[in-house]
Structure formats: structure tokens, C-alpha cells
Amino acid sequence: MTTQEAPAYPISGRMFERAARVLPGGVGSSARAVRAGWAPYPPFVASAQGSHLTDVDGHTYIDYLLGLGPMLLGHRNAEVTAAVIKAVTERGTVFGLPHELEAVAAEKVCDAVPGVEMVRFANSGSEAVGTAVRLARAATSRPLILRFEGHYHGWMDTVYWSNHPKLELAGPDDAPVPVAAGAGMAPGVGDSLVISQWNDVAALERVMAEQGNRIAGIITEPMMLNTGCIKPVPGYLERMRELATQHGAVLIFDEVITGFRLARGGAQQRFGITPDLTTMAKGIAGGFPVAAIGGKRALMEMCGDGRYSHSGTYNSNVMAVAAVSATMDILARPGTYEHLDRLGARLLEGFSAAAARHGVAHEVQGIGPVGQLWFTDAPIRSYRDAVRHARHDRFAFWWRQMMDRGVMFHPSQDENLFVSTAHTDADIDRTLDAADEAMAAVAAVGPV
Template structure:
């Protein structure tokens, strides 16, 4: 474990500088560089094992970043590694033809997720969310997708809108304006979207009453997981289900983060609300690039004959499918979710206790192994409430102190803390000791 006195990142800084000579910005995703809070640059990883990561300077970290969520079984899980190695050696890597393992993995998803009667594999969350929207539009003959402020559904031009919009550009809280999330996104895509505040049933009802004849789908994370963690209000998901069912609107749950994490059947099983279509990734592959879209048989059959296009050279490649099958097999072990939730509860309760002893008001919000905390005296229920707290200098200061003490988290509170199936009580206790020391070191910066 790193200590504040011995912590050094000189080799990481040199490696990051060298990477910038050949990689634009030195990283391959916007969440990994200085613009995302990694200042002066990110730690450069040497290796990972279980719930631990080592950087090139030799610093050891307890990992709660977990690659932004995919590593639900930690790093180099022996069952995952063996399954992928066996698939490569005994089957091959890809064929652009069916093979038996892909149907076996698909069956496991169908048996796990309440909404899924048929499934198709893809490679990323962005990709399968786009496919879900296409399916909904083709099935309903309507064009508009409703999405919610503060949620992230991938980087594609069609949906990277109003993720974290500047409030000055975002319009009224109850009827937000669609704001592109990046330069280079054509304005025309915004006309195919309607943006609403999260956790506001009245806003949904008003929009559907006015524009229901245009709306193909309501797309939502069942647990908001890209603005910290904001759980659904009591009855909110049920209301979305009732409204969409009554108005010929497809309800899509983006379970890229929550899927297989908060329950084997995802957030829809956890909350008991079944959507029409579901997208899955991250925990599905346990660290390998695999995703899936699935749902009601009648909806998924629109792609069956190829008239509504779903395609991809790398879809259902053997490596990805073997990883998915293995990840789900691990998650079927008796008691695994009870242990996962107990470990997360030990951690979140301990974090709350540390802040209480320090006299720092916070709201710890999450569902089991996905959580974040806000320097707020009141719960955060939607993006507008979260916006003043995002990219908090307090949080960044604390994250730096945690890094110096061997706890790996993202430096921005936009992102989450994740707990894996291989975190244990000893690592949590180590984390909490480091956390208390980090809060003490951050000191006055947390109380301003």
C-alpha cells in the first residue's frame, strides 16, 4: 500500500509524456486524461490482480475505479482467464458464422434478465444503445427518443446530448433544451430527441400528452450512473412503465452499468420493473469488450430477417462470448450478490462514519456495489441538483489524497465507486483507514 510519504508518480509522468508523442492526448478515452481530472496525468498501470492495481512507479492501489465498471470480478480472474484461453485454443477467435457457444451465452442472458426473450450481441454500450433505438423506431414507425438530463448513453452523435449541459444553455428545469455534448455533433440530431429531467413523472406525462404520437421510445438508465449515482424515486420506474405501455412507446432500460451488477437480472430485477428492451455491457464481459441488446420477442424479431439492419464484423466473437459466459457463470454462484452488497455496505457505511467524525456533511448515494458521495446536506435527485457539485474541487482534493494512500478512484465525482466480487473485508478496512487519513489531510479544503 502506498503511503503519503513514499508516494511518487515520476515514472507515470514520464510514461504519459512519452505516450503523447504517438497517442492524441496520451490516452484513448476522454475519461482518462487531465481534462477528466487526472492532473498532471493519469497513473500509468503496470498490472492488476484481483482487486489491486500497481502503477509503473510501484504504487499499489485498492481499485474502486474497476476500469469504469467492467471489472466486476477484478483483474485477471482465474475463471475468466481460463474460459477465454480455452475458447481461443479449442474454437478460435472469430468466424462471421454461428458457433454453439454464442447460443449458450445468449441463453444465459435470456434466463437471467426479465425483459429479454431474444438477444443480439454487440461490442460496446454505445453500439447496443444505438441498435435499441433503431429497433424501437422501426417497430413503432415513430422517430423521437426521450432521454434524461445527466444520463450518458454513449458517445455517438445521435445520443450524446444533455449529458452534462451548462445550465445557462440547458433551458428550463422542467422542460430542458437538448444540448450537444461535443463540438462536431450536427444540430439535426437534436431534433430527433426530447430531453426531460430525471425523477419527474409530471414532466414525462406532460410531454407524452403533447407529443406521444411522435415518441418511439423512452430511454433511461434505471439507476442514473454517469452523474455520480442517483437512484430512481419511489414509484418512478413503475410510472414510466405505465405511461409507455399506455401510449405505444417502447421503454428502453440502458443497463450498461447496472446490468448484472445490482442483481443477476439487473436493475429491472432489483426494482421489479420490466422494460421492453434492455442494453447490457460492462459487467456482462467482466473486462472483455462485449455488449448485448435484448427484449420482447416481437421487438427483437424486427432484425431477424435483416430488413432492419443489425450488423458488425466483431459481434459475438469467440473471445467476447466466452468472457460473457464465464462472467455470468461466476455471478450464478450461490450467495455472490449477498456478499457483494455486504462488502459495499461495509464500505459506504464506513465512509459515512468517517465524514461524520470529521464534521463534513455528505450524502452517500448508491445501490449496492455502485455508489458515489456528494458534498451536500440534502439528497441529489436529478441533474439540476447535482450540477453545482459536479467536478467538485473538494472531491478532487480528496481523490488525490486517496491516491497517495493507495486507493484508486476517479478524480471526478461524475464517475462512480465500484465494488467487485473479489473485494473483501480486509481490503475495505484498509481502504477506510486510508480514507480517514485522506480526509484528515484534505482538512479545511473539505469544509469550505
């Protein structure tokens, strides 16, 4: 199929029409919506296995979307599935009481992640972040949270600001203002946020010097993965750690994506920087819907002694902790991260080589099994760089070309490509063959 023809997804089209009558936008979450780039409608999934996904129209793709991150072990990992079925069959699902598997899973998470001495499970990354932010305020009795433009921390009122603001609303580069990500936020929440550009040491030092004694917590993705992929500049996270300690603010690493992916112990292990609190989700449970918040014992114990109320009917349900436990065992096996790193590097280096061969201006960024190809002729180090320099039109064209050649990833350059433990060298070979053809098509359509 070429881009001029109508997409060959007639069955998906019919399913979309039906879905749109009862599901707003025809989908269950904004990232799957037509306006997120899945035009004219998203392909509907028939099934997925390992590194491959098949749509209802019969196309099979090598899958780098991976459910937007959770499928770190590939689709339908047999061991995780078996562990969940066994636990549910033998025990049940939800008790409103503790059960042994919960502590087993918690021990394994504490063992894996350097900054996690105690942990509580939750059901989504948004919930885990909501808990972390409130805990930071509870622990410090301070009002403000510092968050960064271009990061996404879920949809809770307290943080769903300035993730992708229009620059005309977002204030000057050196003094960004909070911009709500949508209508309906509780009044005054914006006043509880301090917004800064990420990767800017001087800006961070300025904010902390001016408002450090009122800042309860600093929340950051340790690598920006909600505006494509942007790596931290050398020394930035180290300085953030120092400033948080110096000013008595709680440093929260939102490792919802990086956790268990950049290393078994997440970005904090890979970068050697230990936060006070960590949020985790995608990657913790082999694709089952589980999240967690963990951190220093002194902070987490507030959830236990009544100073902070952390609740949730479905927290630590049997399916969740059985999946976490099995996933932790798999990730602890020798060679897991060598495999993920090697294939991730092959993919990104291969994309870069294809772009260079065809004279297409670009930058690739990534670590281990996650990254992105930027179509840009200027370096991308912050959200505002991405707005000003990234060529979203070119990315959309490249995406279509790759989809047409059986390679699946998100149509927006603001998302990422993910590699799983189930991907193989043969998958990467096929992907890079497709990339060479797709990049030739990109180069042919216009000035580069």
C-alpha cells in the same frame, strides 16, 4: 506524499509524454484524460490482479475504478481467462459464421435478465444503445427519443446530447433543450430528441401528454450512474413504465453499468420493472469487451427477419461469448450478490460515518456494489442538483488524499466507486482506515 508535493509518478510522467506524441491527449478515451481529473497525468498501469492495481511507479492500490465498471469479477479472473484461452485455442476467433458458444452464451443471458427473451451481442455499450434507439424507431415508425439530462448512453450521434450540458445552454428547469456533447453531430439530430430532467414525475407526465404519440422510445439509466450516483425516487420508474405502455413507446433500460451488478438480472430485477429493451455491457464478460442488446421477442425478431439490420463483423466473436458464458456461470453461484451487496454497503456506510465524524456535509448514494459519496449540503436528485450543489473541489481533494493512501477511484464526483467479487472485508477495512484520515484532511482545509 502530501498534496503539496509533486506526485511521485515519474515513470508515468515519462510514459505520458511519449504517449501524448502519438495518442491525442496521451490516452485512449476521454474519461482517462487529464481534463477528466487525472492531473497532472494519469498513473500508468503495470498490472492488476483481483481487487488490486499496481502502477508503473510501484504504487499498489485497492481498486474501486475497476476499469470504469467492467471488472465486476476483479482483475484477471482465472476462470474467465481460462475459458477464453481454451475457446480461442480450440476454435479460432472470428468466422463470419455462427458457432455453438454464441447460443450457449445467449441462453445464459436470457436466463439471467427478466426482460431479455432474445439477445444480440455487440462490442461496446455505445453500439448496443445505437441499436436499441434505432430499433425503437423502426418498431414504432415514430421520430422522437426521450432521454434525460445527466445520463450517458455512449457517444453515438443519436444520444450523445445533454449528458453534462452547461446550464446556461440547457434551457429552463421545466423545459430543457438538447445540448450536443461535442461538435460534429449530424445536422438535425437534436430535433429528434426530447430532453427531460430525471426523477421528476410531473415533468415526465407533461412530456408524454404533449408528445407521447410521437415518442418512439424512452431511454433511461435505471439508476443515474453517469452523474455520480443518483437513485430513482420511489415510484418514478414505475410511472415511466406505465406511461411508456400507455403511449406505445418502447421503454429502453440502459443497463450498461447496472446490468449484472445490481442483481444477476440487473436493475430491472432489483426494482421489479421490466423494460422492452435492455442494453448491457460492463459486467457481462469479466472485463472482456462485449456488449449486448436484448428484449421482448417481438422487438428482437425484427433483427432476424430483415426489418432491421443489425450487423457487426466482431459480434459474438469467440473471445466475447466464451467470456460471457464463463461470467454468467460465476455470477449464478450462490452468495455472489450477498457478497457484493454487503461489501458495497460497508464501503458507503463507512464513508458516510467518516464524513459525519469529521463534520463534513455529504450524502452517499448507492445500491449493491456501486455508489458515490457526494460532498454537498443539499440533496442530489437530478443532474441540475449536482451542478448546483455538489462540491467538486472538495471531491478532488478527497480523491487525492485517498490515492495517496493507496485507494484508487475516478477523480470525478460524476463517476462511481465499484466493488468486485474479488474485494474482501480486509480491503474494505483498509479503505475505511484511509477514509478516516482523508476525511480529517478534508475537514481541515476549509468550511464544511
